[in-house]
Amino acid sequence: MDPLDIIGNIDDVFPYYQAIFSADKQEVIGYEVLGRIHLNEELKSLGGFFLDKTVPDEFKQEVDLVIIEKALKKIVSTGENTLLFINQHAEILLDDKEEKILKLLLQYEEKGLSLHNIVLEIAGTETLTDKDSFINLIQYYKTYGIKIAVTKISGTHLSFLAKLEPTILKIDVKILRESYEMSTHEDVLHSISVLARKMGSTLLYENMEASFQLQYAWRNGGRYYQGYYLHKPSATLVEKQYAKEKLKGKFHEFIRYEKRKLEAIQRLTEELQEKVQTYLTQLRPGAELDEWLLGLVTPFHKQSFRMYICDEDGFQLSSNIVNLDGKWLAQQHYLNKNWSWRPYFLENIMKMRVDRKGILSDVYNDIETKEPIRTFSYPITRNLYLYVDLSYEYLYEINDLL
Known part of the structure; x- marks a missing residue:
């Protein structure tokens, strides 16, 4: 998909929402905001656009702000008291000298948005060149009550994570499908879960596609769960009880x-x-x-x-x-x-x-x-x-x- 097609049809981009579930209440506690576009009468994901390193950061931020604003408008209009996970790349956030994302959030705070319900989901921390400045930036965002989640975690930058002190660590369980490296992956995930407990961070396991991944997350300190196994992204919000019976049934199975x-x-x-x-x-x-x-x-x-x-x-x-x-x-x-x-x-x-x-x-x-x-x-x-x-x-x- 040509990035210029997206920029030229920026009014046609909009948010999709993937529900995030809690282990304690087995209810929806929030949504990750994802990007979609109607282009040539087709619904297309914007994931590739945001991950494409050849696309200028300015383009990405322009599209991102449109998606975020539409999501904020929906949350404020519905009065939903729910967490909203907003994806941000560490380098782009650090380079945002005009604080565009923060200004947008403050604008909607005046309309009733609680900044305590905003979770900035940060990717790209492992390649940051100026880690100290980024830590200071994150501390600044935290003063507004904004929560921080870190995703794309590897075992090579755990010391940096400890300094960052994120509210939530997102762990990708899809690597558990690679059975030939299962034990190695489990060891890495276990190390991250130990770090999370010591930091006081909550574990969110994402990209769940099967029961055994949910079981792993449940057995290894996961408080929050996300993935196609529980909910496929959609243009609408769902009831809090959306997957309650499924989760309760699975928990009983795991407990037995x-x-x-x-x-x-x-x-x-x-x-x-x-x-x-x-x-x-x-x-x-x-x-x-x-x-x-x-x-x-x-x-x-x-x-x-x-x-x-x-x-x-x-x-x-x-x-x-x-x-x-x-x-x-x-x-x-x-x-x-x-x-x-x-x-x-x-x-x-x-x-x-x-x-x-x-x-x-x-x-x-x-x-x-x-x-x-x-x-x-x-x-x-x-x-x-x-x-x-x-x-x-x-x-x-x-x-x-x-």
Whole structure:
């Protein structure tokens, strides 16, 4: 589509609205404003126009302001108390010395618009050259009560995001469709969700096209959801209850699955704990730990591929007892290695010391095998802690453990 055709028919551009839903009330809490144009008797998206780097920024801003004003006029005329997400590119916003977007918003504030309902959805932060000036600009917009959302997030500029302190982080879940890189993408998304929690930002998962993406968002701290799976963009606003029954039904489905998974984890934890406790009577003070572990492999032969013992500070007191092609061997070079740097290691030591029972870890990728595993840890004594790594093959065979 020729940009000059759009500029020449600028009166024919108008907003489309895609609803955004909340997890807590399962209701519409806002809309993202998207651009459309009637051209040659066809309805066309303006997404390509705004993303085209050959189109002058002045053209983009001129068209954008027309779309935004029509959206603001609609919101004010209907009296809707809803969030309005307005797309802005970081560089264009920074170069707007005349503050055209802010002046337009202030103009409609006089007509009844609440600036607290405006969310500037910022893209392009990863390529900003003058990040300090942009942070100052965003702080200035915030003084008017305007909220900030950041989209197109990558793991390479998380420190900048922390300085920006956005109200909302938008995470694109469509990458989860690329199953061959699923685990890598999930790790990146998890890192972003952890950052959001520490910053106090709300997570909005966008581009949902399937149930499993909604489930991922629900399970990983998503408060807001957006995508074709819930609502396709349209020229009209929808009822707040538009997808309430669908969301409630899906949430019940997800909750049943998580409960079943937690029950399976609890059963396995109790089973592993019972096996260890049965064998503990054979551990005498001053016993050789490698010898004791080699005796423990029999009850764990089908479940584990590695086990070892550490003290309360994370120093390894035994060899790694590993299953290599069906034979259990002691790898002595692991003696005296320290694992206290691992996430949750010392926290779990304290839990085991207080509760006097074992802990089954979440699924994580093993450093050596690179495969998903779980680790069962158990307090043998106040200063001896057993670690049993459960193999991927075993977890795969048991429903709800991966």
